[in-house]
Amino acid sequence: MPRFKVSYAPSVRRLPSYLLLAKQAQEHGDEYISGTLIALELNLEPIQVRKDLSITGIAGKPKRGYPVLPLIGAIEAYLNWDKRVDAIVVGAGNLGSALSGFPGFKQHGLYIVAGFDADPAKVGGRIHGSPVYPIGELAERVASLGTLVAILTVPSANAQDVATTLVSAGIKAIWNFTNAKLKVPDDVVVQNEDLSSGYAMLSMKRRIRSALLSDDAD
Amino acid sequence: MPRFKVSYAPSVRRLPSYLLLAKQAQEHGDEYISGTLIALELNLEPIQVRKDLSITGIAGKPKRGYPVLPLIGAIEAYLNWDKRVDAIVVGAGNLGSALSGFPGFKQHGLYIVAGFDADPAKVGGRIHGSPVYPIGELAERVASLGTLVAILTVPSANAQDVATTLVSAGIKAIWNFTNAKLKVPDDVVVQNEDLSSGYAMLSMKRRIRSALLSDDAD
DNA sequence: TAGATTGTTAATCGATTAACAATC
DNA sequence: TAGATTGTTAATCGATTAACAATC
Numbered sequence: 001m002p003r004f005k006v007s008y009a010p011s012v013r014r015l016p017s018y019l020l021l022a023k024q025a026q027e028h029g030d031e032y033i034s035g036t037l038i039a040l041e042l043n044l045e046p047i048q049v050r051k052d053l054s055i056t057g058i059a060g061k062p063k064r065g066y067p068v069l070p071l072i073g074a075i076e077a078y079l080n081w082d083k084r085v086d087a088i089v090v091g092a093g094n095l096g097s098a099l100s101g102f103p104g105f106k107q108h109g110l111y112i113v114a115g116f117d118a119d120p121a122k123v124g125g126r127i128h129g130s131p132v133y134p135i136g137e138l139a140e141r142v143a144s145l146g147t148l149v150a151i152l153t154v155p156s157a158n159a160q161d162v163a164t165t166l167v168s169a170g171i172k173a174i175w176n177f178t179n180a181k182l183k184v185p186d187d188v189v190v191q192n193e194d195l196s197s198g199y200a201m202l203s204m205k206r207r208i209r210s211a212l213l214s215d216d217a218d
Numbered sequence: 219m220p221r222f223k224v225s226y227a228p229s230v231r232r233l234p235s236y237l238l239l240a241k242q243a244q245e246h247g248d249e250y251i252s253g254t255l256i257a258l259e260l261n262l263e264p265i266q267v268r269k270d271l272s273i274t275g276i277a278g279k280p281k282r283g284y285p286v287l288p289l290i291g292a293i294e295a296y297l298n299w300d301k302r303v304d305a306i307v308v309g310a311g312n313l314g315s316a317l318s319g320f321p322g323f324k325q326h327g328l329y330i331v332a333g334f335d336a337d338p339a340k341v342g343g344r345i346h347g348s349p350v351y352p353i354g355e356l357a358e359r360v361a362s363l364g365t366l367v368a369i370l371t372v373p374s375a376n377a378q379d380v381a382t383t384l385v386s387a388g389i390k391a392i393w394n395f396t397n398a399k400l401k402v403p404d405d406v407v408v409q410n411e412d413l414s415s416g417y418a419m420l421s422m423k424r425r426i427r428s429a430l431l432s433d434d435a436d
Numbered sequence: 437t438a439g440a441t442t443g444t445t446a447a448t449c450g451a452t453t454a455a456c457a458a459t460c
Numbered sequence: 461t462a463g464a465t466t467g468t469t470a471a472t473c474g475a476t477t478a479a480c481a482a483t484c
Binding site: 008009012013014016041079080085093094095098101108149172173175179189193196197198199200202203204206207209 | 226227230231232233234235238259260261297298299311312313315316317319320322323326328367390391393397399405407409411412413414415416417418419420421422423424425427
């Protein structure tokens with residue numbers, strides 16, 4: 001029986017921001033950071049920060065706040081970010097390359113160990129230090145690398161085909177940056193990163209703002 | 219008084235997926251598409267699709283579904299995607315370049331008309347057909363282009379400084395791909411696209427799945 | 437000590453889902 | 461007509477917020 005509840009999605013999504021502030025406090029040499037301060041910084045309610053942090057099991061101290069180092073440890077442990085995770089990037093274009101170089105990922109234990117691309121011109125090259133292989137070698141490479149996580153940045157039209165290949169190669173988690181709704185077996189998790197829905201939110205916020213209403217939904 | 223309610227954020231985020239399916243139905247030559255089918259395709263409840271679509275004002279027909287062309291029109295009108303919007307990309311690295319080339323954006327009326335970068339090596343080049351200018355020319359270029367929307371893909375450490383420059387140049391909407399929490403005036407809208415929170419979700423899903431629990435939260 | 441902050445329990449709010457009549 | 465599907469109203473569920481005692 002796991003000691004964490006299923007879901008809490010909105011809280012989980014906020015944890016990385018708390019983690020970042022805690023790390024900044026650490027660099028600054030602070031021993032404690034209060035939920036009040038975090039809330040102020042992120043434009044949230046203090047009670048929400050306290051509720052969110054409570055799921056990690058961290059214990060705060062009245063009048064001081066949360067001890068910085070244990071807080072960092074608690075968030076990282078809760079998110080499983082205290083262990084190294086290897087991943088491949090499938091689609092070594094600009095997006096795949098951008099993600100491979102994102103400095104935050106290594107900090108969170110995510111290492112991109114290889115790239116794959118259908119374009120022969122990209123094969124043999126490197127994205128941020130990792131080799132790019134032809135997509136035909138996916139199965140054997142994943143097997144020998146033992147990678148369980150894939151970041152999918154191919155054109156949407158090819159997404160399902162590539163996902164199917166990934167699954168049969170043994171991949172158990174797909175971070176999907178295409179707008180295809182992937183069909184995968186039950187034991188494979190998919191996290192969709194949908195740029196269009198982000199742009200829909202921006203469009204609606206502009207519209208609401210220009211209608212002279214106030215709104216701060218994210 | 220606007221004819222749309224403030225918020226509905228989760229519904230707004232789902233609309234682009236409905237739009238995509240409607241466009242596919244159109245290409246396929248279908249006259250109607252049912253909420254039942256959309257739900258099946260996206261792994262949602264039919265009642266949720268109907269509720270979501272009702273905010274656009276579209277009227278369906280019992281036994282048939284929603285008329286495809288009016289549905290496309292209603293979603294695009296609701297999201298303001300039926301009008302051209304010009305934007306600049308600030309930070310012409312891999313991520314900025316990937317976003318500039320994302321085919322979905324033009325379809326949604328979003329045109330990237332210029333890029334800006336602090337790196338002299340990038341200046342004078344092009345990202346997907348648009349010129350890249352030095353960041354020092356931001357104010358004058360934005361003024362002459364009349365652009366109101368900026369996509370921010372600079373390193374997080376520079377994000378607030380650049381955002382301040384954007385605001386004084388007259389930008390009214392910032393799509394923020396950095397993890398900085400931007401401080402901007404009330405009349406400027408910000409949409410945060412937080413990769414770390416997406417990765418937090420993926421991490422939790424893996425953890426929950428491996429704990430043999432089932433969960434399909436997005 | 438006084439007061440800021442945590443953490444718990446209860447209340448509120450908003451989103452999802454259920455029920456079902458209307459209708460093509 | 462029969463039956464699939466819409467659209468509305470009500471119920472449920474989960475997340476946010478409020479209230480407040482505990483405590484350093």
